[in-house]
Amino acid sequence: MPLKVLKPGLLTTVQDLGRPGYFHLGIPMGGAMDRLSLRAANLLVGNPEDAAALEAVFLGPELEFLSDGLVAVTGADLPILLDGEEQPGWTAIPVKAGQVLSFGYLRSGARIVIAVSGGIATEAALGSRSTYAIGALGGVDGRAIAAGDVIPTGEPGAGKPGATVPEALRRGPGSPAELRVLPGLFWHWITPDAQKHFFADEWKVAPEADRMGYRFKGGRPMEFEPRERPFGAGSDPSNIVDGCYPYGSVQVPGGTEPIVLHRDAVSGGGYFMVGTVISADMDLIGQLQPHMPVRFVEATMDGALAARAERKAVVARIREALA
Amino acid sequence: MKTRYSFGGDEHIFVEVDEEMSLDAFFKAISITTALREKNLAGVAEICPANASFQVKYDPDVIAPDKMLEELKALESRAESAAKTITTRIVEVPVYFQDPWTHETLMRFRERHQDPSGSDLDYAARINGYDSAEAFVEAFHSQPWFVSMVGFVAGLPFMYQLVEREKQLQVPKYLRPRTDTPKQTVGYGGCFSCIYSVRGAGGYQMFGITPMPIFDPTETISYLSDFMVFFNPGDIVKFTPIGREEHDRIEADVKTGAWRPRIAEVSFDLAAWTADPAGTNAKLMEALDAA
Numbered sequence: 001m002p003l004k005v006l007k008p009g010l011l012t013t014v015q016d017l018g019r020p021g022y023f024h025l026g027i028p029m030g031g032a033m034d035r036l037s038l039r040a041a042n043l044l045v046g047n048p049e050d051a052a053a054l055e056a057v058f059l060g061p062e063l064e065f066l067s068d069g070l071v072a073v074t075g076a077d078l079p080i081l082l083d084g085e086e087q088p089g090w091t092a093i094p095v096k097a098g099q100v101l102s103f104g105y106l107r108s109g110a111r112i113v114i115a116v117s118g119g120i121a122t123e124a125a126l127g128s129r130s131t132y133a134i135g136a137l138g139g140v141d142g143r144a145i146a147a148g149d150v151i152p153t154g155e156p157g158a159g160k161p162g163a164t165v166p167e168a169l170r171r172g173p174g175s176p177a178e179l180r181v182l183p184g185l186f187w188h189w190i191t192p193d194a195q196k197h198f199f200a201d202e203w204k205v206a207p208e209a210d211r212m213g214y215r216f217k218g219g220r221p222m223e224f225e226p227r228e229r230p231f232g233a234g235s236d237p238s239n240i241v242d243g244c245y246p247y248g249s250v251q252v253p254g255g256t257e258p259i260v261l262h263r264d265a266v267s268g269g270g271y272f273m274v275g276t277v278i279s280a281d282m283d284l285i286g287q288l289q290p291h292m293p294v295r296f297v298e299a300t301m302d303g304a305l306a307a308r309a310e311r312k313a314v315v316a317r318i319r320e321a322l323a
Numbered sequence: 324m325k326t327r328y329s330f331g332g333d334e335h336i337f338v339e340v341d342e343e344m345s346l347d348a349f350f351k352a353i354s355i356t357t358a359l360r361e362k363n364l365a366g367v368a369e370i371c372p373a374n375a376s377f378q379v380k381y382d383p384d385v386i387a388p389d390k391m392l393e394e395l396k397a398l399e400s401r402a403e404s405a406a407k408t409i410t411t412r413i414v415e416v417p418v419y420f421q422d423p424w425t426h427e428t429l430m431r432f433r434e435r436h437q438d439p440s441g442s443d444l445d446y447a448a449r450i451n452g453y454d455s456a457e458a459f460v461e462a463f464h465s466q467p468w469f470v471s472m473v474g475f476v477a478g479l480p481f482m483y484q485l486v487e488r489e490k491q492l493q494v495p496k497y498l499r500p501r502t503d504t505p506k507q508t509v510g511y512g513g514c515f516s517c518i519y520s521v522r523g524a525g526g527y528q529m530f531g532i533t534p535m536p537i538f539d540p541t542e543t544i545s546y547l548s549d550f551m552v553f554f555n556p557g558d559i560v561k562f563t564p565i566g567r568e569e570h571d572r573i574e575a576d577v578k579t580g581a582w583r584p585r586i587a588e589v590s591f592d593l594a595a596w597t598a599d600p601a602g603t604n605a606k607l608m609e610a611l612d613a614a
Contacts, residue, residue: 020368020369020380021368021369022552023369023371023380023474024369024370024371024372024473024474024556025473025474025477025478025552025555026473026474026475026476026477026478026479026520026552027477027478027552125540126551132477134476134477134521134523135476135477135478135521135538135540136521136540137477137540142540182330182331182332182333184329184330184331184337185329185331185337230341230342230343230344231343231344231345231488231514232343232344232374232375232483232493232513232514232515233342233343233344233513234495234496234512234513235495239513240342241342241343241344241374241375241376241513242373242374242472242475242481242513242515243337243339243373243374243375243376243378243472244337244371244373244376244377244378244474245378246331246332246334246335246337246378246380247332247334247335247380248331248332248334249331249332249335266474266475266476267371267474267475267476268371268373268472268474268475269475270496270512270513273331275332276330276331276332276335277332278332278333279332279333279334301330301333301388304332304333305333305383305388308333308383308384312384
């Protein structure tokens with residue numbers, strides 16, 4: 001069910017579950033920011049969960065279907081229009097060749113996933129179709145989709161028209177959103193007061209929020225414990241000898257505005273980190289809009305593993321519901 | 324040098340071999356990560372050596388965090404007694420210092436620099452006690468470098484010079500990062516040199532440019548047709564200064580497939596180097612000249 005791009009939206013890219021295995025060479029995993037939404041959208045249209053789909057941020061694209069099939073839109077909440085007529089989200093929508101999918105303005109969340117029967121079948125790079133624009137890898141010629149692109153799709157599977165993900169299994173951001181952080185890495189570099197403030201303060205998503213990372217502002221600046229500057233680290237108290245950055249790690253350049261690295265993370269650099277957002281909360285970051293209030297909540301390893309198991313259980317229930 | 328382990332959320336372990344940079348710390352990191360790679364442990368997803376640290380990404384549903392930690396600690400104790408020798412390659416990288424492209428870029432971002440009155444090289448030369456940019460460039464290219472980390476963005480090598488601590492060049496990063504850096508810029512920040520593999524943002528001082536592509540997502544360049552990323556941690560680099568004419572010739576020859584970097588296989592022994600840095604470096608460069 002190939003698609004023709006009439007309008008590309010703001011920044012719409014092909015994404016699947018990513019290309020792990022190359023982070024030691026600076027090539028990030030990539031893949032859908034909101035993985036639960038990608039899995040759900042694929043299951044709805046009868047694709048393997050890890051098939052490639054389109055991820056749009058803030059503003060949806062306008063797409064013409066070049067053959068009959070199914071489409072499903074998950075993730076953020078916004079009006080979904082087929083030839084101008086509103087359609088339900090998190091639902092398999094039957095479409096005919098020549099029909100046009102478009103979108104209204106966002107009501108909540110930040111990113112939608114658009115899956116179509118057969119999945120997007122652009123050429124894979126290093127085992128994934130995910131678009132990594134900085135390295136010009138994957139997607140449509142290594143870039144976001146553009147008006148006039150015709151996007152190929154694969155062999156359709158057996159999706160059921162009208163199938164829907166039960167409301168209770170859909171996930172989106174609350175307000176204020178809570179991100180659970182396991183303290184660690186260079187947490188001991190800041191004072192006990194700064195540690196308290198990090199979790200006590202209310203932060204807001206800054207405009208610099210993309211697939212590489214999300215910046216937050218509004219909390220108190222951090223005070224550092226006195227420390228002799230390590231050789232090779234640089235002169236600022238927030239500098240480390242350049243090291244690796246975990247996905248979800250919270251770096252704080254200059255001790256002022258935390259940045260949480262996401263799927264297209266830079267793999268390393270010279271800023272200290274105070275901890276890491278737990279894996280179960282990474283999808284949620286992909287649904288945060290600039291200016292949204294956010295709180296960081298202290299997590300333990302046991303709590304992180306329990307949340308991870310819970311998240312997996314939700315995906316398992318979606319699988320059952322759509323089986 | 325005391326190793327510190329920390330969990331990066333539920334999927335990563337961050338291991339700081341040392342808080343400060345040294346060849347000893349780098350060697351320990353690369354030997355533990357190499358041993359872990361050879362072990363092929365189920366659940367290990369990414370093994371990333373860095374300058375004086377490394378990171379492992381794992382699936383906690385396959386290998387529990389505490390078990391992963393135990394494995395790493397066992398490898399660390401074995402690495403302590405292992406010989407600090409690696410078999411690697413030395414690569415000659417031609418650099419056109421004080422080129423017009425990085426010069427145009429550094430002028431555009433002058434207000435973000437510590438010394439808006441001169442060039443990045445003038446500044447680096449002055450704060451490191453050299454009389455001229457030329458004398459600094461000489462110190463920069465006359466001794467080889469270890470690729471101590473590949474990352475930040477796709478295929479970008481961080482390099483640490485094979486000279487004693489007191490001879491290390493040190494330069495701060497820009498006060499505020501630039502939003503633009505030409506592709507293949509040779510940069511410097513802290514005690515590390517780098518080559519920007521792609522055009523983009525950057526905070527390192529800019530000294531020159533190499534006509535040698537080091538990242539090619541299309542895998543069409545002759546020496547990148549097997550794999551798009553050129554450098555690996557552990558590679559040794561020798562910079563060779565070139566002028567405009569040579570730069571343009573190499574650039575044209577890369578396009579036709581007629582140019583390939585000069586490479587020699589070498590072994591590097593940390594104890595031998597520590598005993599005689601200059602002599603060991605001379606041997607490395609002889610191997611390259613013979614290639």
